[in-house]
Amino acid sequence: MSQPPPNNALSRRKFMAGTVSAAAAAPLLASRAKAETPIGAQPKLRQPVVTSLRINKQAYELSLDTRTSLLDALRDHIGLTGTKKGCDHGQCGACTVLVDGKRVLSCLSFAVMNDGKEVTTIEGLSSPDGKLHPMQQAFIDHDGFQCGYCTPGQIMSAIGCVNEGHAGSEDDIREYMSGNICRCAAYPNIVAAVLQARGETRGA
């Protein structure tokens, strides 16, 4: 897959030049971790790395420990706690978000690897006037949850599933949504919700 170049997000370089005060920028620039960095300026262990993310159409600049997962960056650093931590090992799907439009597991992605990317979380789905995304509305209409813990991940995954073209039949939906576990077993209602919303979801 070709990785699109950073688009809407400010590039780190532009951001450094334009936004951060000189005193703050100097140490941050030294933390740049590119291969062309001269030997004298090699990145060091535990040195925070500045990461630009565009989340729900808003730009963020974070100074992160390299070990921070995208999930923890969203929840703990930005305060977007709609994305849930279930297993934290890529087995449950609760942490699903869209990165550059594709559904991924934010628990298995280091935040620094998402520099310059566009992230959509459950908080970014509804319209500014509060109108729910068709997939959110469909989950309510079909009672697609009980406890609700897996629901943000289910909804993000359902949108990805539709946009990938894999919601053609109930069997397809079951197969291509299998990475999202629901311990309340709301599966039949989830399938019904995806069927309802698939026509209105494409490209959303």
Next chain:
Amino acid sequence: MRPFVYEQPTAISAAVAIASRFTTHDDQPTRANAQFIAGGTNLADYMKLGVAEPNRLLDLNQLKEQELRQIRVTEDGIRFGALVRMGEAADHREVKQRYPVIADSLRLAASGQIRNMASLAGNVLQRTRCEYFRETSWHCNKRVPGSGCAAMEGFNRQHAVLGASDACIATYHGDFAQALIALDAVIHAEGSRGARKIPFAKLHRQPGDTPHIETDLAADEIITAIEVPAIPWARRSLYLKIRDRESYAFALASAAVALDLEGDSVREARIALGGVATVPWRAKEGEEALRGKRLDEASASAAADAAFAGAEPRRHNAFKIDLGKRTLVRALLETRDMKV
């Protein structure tokens, strides 16, 4: 998790140069201080568990060489760039037409999210899911050489019946690799000692006395492409995967099959087995048993018996021998009946 320095090399040569600066030629790639990352679905998980402990990660996603991201179909076959994601290859029209066994193996692996993240090269290098390997408080010869193997006397229902040794019975859990070994794929790699091609069958190493040596790769070597030769009759091929639940689970037994038929009889058969062996497993004995034969239930069963002749069960995994044979028989008959 151990702290690590994060770097984003922008050329293969730069990535190799950094890796060779921070590793030695004797380092195993999975145990080296500097390690490559692409999708991260396997490595990030094992870093969280303390199984993998690199202190430097080289992110390959910014490499400028565009062929790393391309699937190219030519007269000679198909060439997958190493950074192509599993989902892209699974949905590729010509992959589905020309090599159904490849598309099946990818579609039936992992989940939609993981297939969007995981690169093809990373997928073939995924490490075992052996519970005693994953949990660092157990003895494991693969994780800590010479420490012993807790799986031998432990709960070994998931473990291998083919290719095991007294040191290790951990299963290779990948699916795509079974399709690749069946089709005689070739790996292209680049390292500080130059570029080379590795027959896919030589990429993974059986555990023997050194289960910590998992592949033939050096620590500073990067897989750049996976090439599958043109095999016109591979249109008659499929991957059958049997598991505890219908989707998003590793195989208990699987079979990759491709058949060159002349009427009812077999000119050539390709068979690889998953979920039952320590490495991607080509079953040449099974292939030979079918050559020139009419393919029916009896000859398919004879081939399955031949494929599992060397199987060695442990306490909890003996069922895999029968299940593996039945899986192969069904895969052979379904492949025979494909409309191509």
